[in-house]
Amino acid sequence: MDLIASKILIVDDHHANRVVLEKLLQPLTNIDIYHAASGEETLALLIYHKFALILLDVNMPNMDGYEVAELISSTEAHKHTPIVMLTAHHSNTQNIIKAYQSGAVDYLTKPIEPTILINKVKQFVKLNQLHVKTEQLKAESELILECAGQGVLKLDDRGFIQFANSKSAQLLNTTPEKLCQSHFNRCFKNTANVEENLFKSIQDRLDKHNAVQLQNIYLTSNDACPCPVELTCSTEVNTPNASTIVLFQDITLRLNMEKKLTTLANYDPLTKLANRSYFHDQLERAINRSKRNNGSVILLMLDLDHFKQINDTLGHDIGDELLQDVAKRITDMLRETDISARLGGDEFAILLEDTSELAAEQVANKIVTIMSSPFVIQDKEIFIETSIGISHSKGGQIDKMTLLKWADIALYEAKSAGRNRYQRFVESMSIQREKQAFIQNKLRHIIEDNALDLHFQPQYSIKQKMFIGVESLVRWPESGYGDEIISPAVFIPISEQSHLIHEIGAFVLIESCKLLASWNLQADKAHLTVSVNLSAKQLNSPNFLDVLEEIISEYQFPFNRLILEITETAILTHTESVMRTIDALKSMGIKLALDDFGTGYSSLNYLQNIPFDVIKIDQCFTQRVTKCKKTSALIQAVMTIARVCEMEVVAEGVEELTQLEHILALGVDKVQGYYYSKPLSKYQVNLLLTTTVNAQQNHESSLLLK
Structure with a gap:
């Protein structure tokens, strides 16, 4: 820190005296010397300057040195300025005392000894510089404190x-x-x-x-x-x-910022419920607490049934509002100590502590009930249902991941049981889930090895007395993948839970098209059709048409020989995308069959708005037709509708002659079932069809010879 020059004021009414004093002070550095010839000039200079030292002569006209010193000492700004009085050599003690009383800090007698003068001035300058430095530091500190x-x-x-x-x-x-x-x-x-x-x-x-x-x-x-x-x-x-x-x-x-960051880190921005990460953390803490106090922790996993359809049909804005309303209904019915969370999508979770399993089931049942009440969003009345899985831990014996896994398994069971219900986890569910995981893993290897089997069940026309087509049925391979042969009723639903259904569907389409192409080259089989089951996931897949077109373009056959069977469940959504897919299939010349008619959400609206070519009566009706008049009446009604809508009817599951006779009496001409043939391999079905055609030709030839 550079110090500015110290100012020294010499006050004397004789100019020569001032000059002599200035010359005596020349050895000193970093000083500026000012002159004043009177007390009045001195006071005038003090208005604009702050001096490190004033050398003040006592004997001056008008205003002597004592008076000037007294005036300087009385001012607030200069009362601490050191004054050295210059007195005559003959000054007595009384004059020196008077100098001190006037405010002087020291005195020098004339003639002045240069060495004494320089040393005194040097000390006062040094003190002044220390004072200035201290004041600067103080000012800087105060400025820092103020700023x-x-x-x-x-x-x-x-x-x-x-x-x-x-x-x-x-x-x-x-x-x-x-x-x-x-x-x-x-x-x-x-x-x-x-x-x-x-x-x-x-x-x-x-x-x-x-x-x-x-x-x-x-x-x-x-x-x-x-x-x-x-x-x-x-x-x-x-x-x-x-x-x-x-x-x-x-x-x-x-x-406030920390609160916002905490909210962003721990809560779902849409519903304001806890998010997955925070919920998992709270679940872990709850389990640890239950270890200490032998308490209970109950986990509820919720999933909204068919929520995707709402997003697809009504839009994501309405879907988001629905999620917010669902969250509000959940939180409104819970205790303050309970924790609810949105884990993602339409998946929610609830954490209950220190409550019984019975009370938890009552909570779950209440949620199922309140979710069944309609939601009104943007003047639209929306109905939705929920499925719930419940898992329980006592005394912290079950860890977090296992508790989550069990609740998820129970949720799956609730959905499998028909949705819109809750299911409490039991040990057997875990065994079943492990078996499903095993089957899914095996199925993946089977697909990778191209080892799936495809069988074909013939369809027969009673009036024409001939086979008219087959239905393609995928089967678990008989060897190389374990001792147990898994039924399609087991592995097809498992494949639909993953993307494996698309690979299975593509395999069935390819093999079916190969068969149609080979029959198209044989005059006695060119009339035959092949029916292929289409899953809901395939129908709703955005690239299904591209996959189908790529497959059928490889093979030569009339596309009206390919029949795609669609279940009522698959078209339940009746969305624009599904309808566009159906229209595209019809424009390609492919026929459509409504499969398992009467077992799902049967609606005449489907028959009116969707251009089906075939109705397939489910085997549950066929097998009851001999025992139940109502079943016969229902089949007869279907036949009437089919005639009006110009659709063919195929009865599935015909196994006995009595069933066949009843079906025929009701007007059904085309049948499929074990009475005529079980599902056969490709070789076996070709052999059956060839043998049947030859037998029919031989029979016709024998009639001509007669």
Whole structure:
């Protein structure tokens, strides 16, 4: 830090004396010398300058040195300016005392000894420079304190404020002057313990640590708006009656930001429920608590049934509003201690602590009930159902991942049982799920090895007395993949839970098209059709048509020989995308069959709006036709509808002659079932068809010979 030159004022009414003094001071550096010929000039210079030292002659006209010194000492700005009186050699003690009384700090007698003068002036200049440096440091410190974003307080050993910067006064809505001598405890309180003597608590901590930091402190000045602050306190070490320095800042914005970040990190932005990560953390904590107190933890996993259809048909905006309303219905019926979460999509979870399994089932049943009530969103009445899986842990014996897995298994069972219900986990479910996982893994290897078997069950026309086509039926391979042969009723639903159904579907289409292409080259088989089952996932797949077109373009056959069988469940959504797919299939010349008619959500609306070519009566009707008049009446009604709509009818599951006779009597001409043939391999079905054609031709030839 560079110091400016110290100013020295020489006051003497004789010019020559001033010049002599200035020459005597020439050896000194970093000084500026000013002259004044009278007391009046001296006072005038003091208006604009602050001097390090004044050399003042006593004997001057009008206003002598004593009077000038007295006036200088009486001013606030210059009362500390050192004055050295220059007196005659004959001055007596009384004059020297008078000089001191007037405000002088020293005196020199004339003639002046140069060495004494220089040394005295040098010391005063040095003192002045130290003073200036101290003042500069003080000014800088005060500037820093004033510009600091924090409030700064200096407290005495009793807790009274000795210094307060502007920021502290601003935060406390007062002035630094009013703050000084106020007690610290009047301005700050600990929200965790409002009765605490905060200053004493700080002092106790400072006895052990050089500095302490405190949270949860609020301003409590009568004039201040309550706001949270952070305190940092320190004190001088090993000093009796040491002052305490307190830094504090308003942390309202920081706390708000932390709250926002916590919300973003732990809560779902759409529903405001806990998110997956936070819920898993709370579940872990709940299990740990239950270990300590032998409590119970119950987990409910919820899934909205067919929610995707709402997004697809009504749009994601309505879907989002529905999720918000679902979340509200859930939270409105729970206790404050219960935790609900949105795990993602339309999947929710609820954590219940210290409750019984019976009470948890009552909660689940209530949720199923309240979700069944219609939701009104954007003037649209929306109905939705939910399936719930429940798992339970007592005394922390079940870990988090197992509890989640069990709830998920129970949820799957609830869906498999028909949806819109809850299911509590039992041990046998886990065994079943493990078996399903085993089957899925085996199935994946079978597909990769291209080892699936495809069988074909013939369809027979009673009136024409000939086979008219086959239905393609995929089968588990008979060897190389374990001792157990898995039924399609088991592995097809499992494949539909993954993308394996698309690979199976493509395999069946390819093999069926190969068969049609080979029959197209044989005159006696060119009339035959091949029916292929189409799953709901295939029908709803956005690239299904591309896959189908790529397959059928490889083979030569009339496309009306390919019949795609669609179940009622597959077209339940009746979405625009499904209808576009159906229209595209019809435009390609492919025939459509409504499979298992009467077993799903039967609706005449399907027959009116979807251009089916064939209705397939499910085997459950065929096998009851000999025993139930109502079944016969239903089949007869289907035949009437089919005639009006110009659709063919095929009865599935014909196994006995009596069934065949009843079916034929009701007007059904085309049948499929074990009475005529079980599903056969490709070789076997070709052999059957060839043998049948030859036998028919031989029979016709024998009639001609007669």
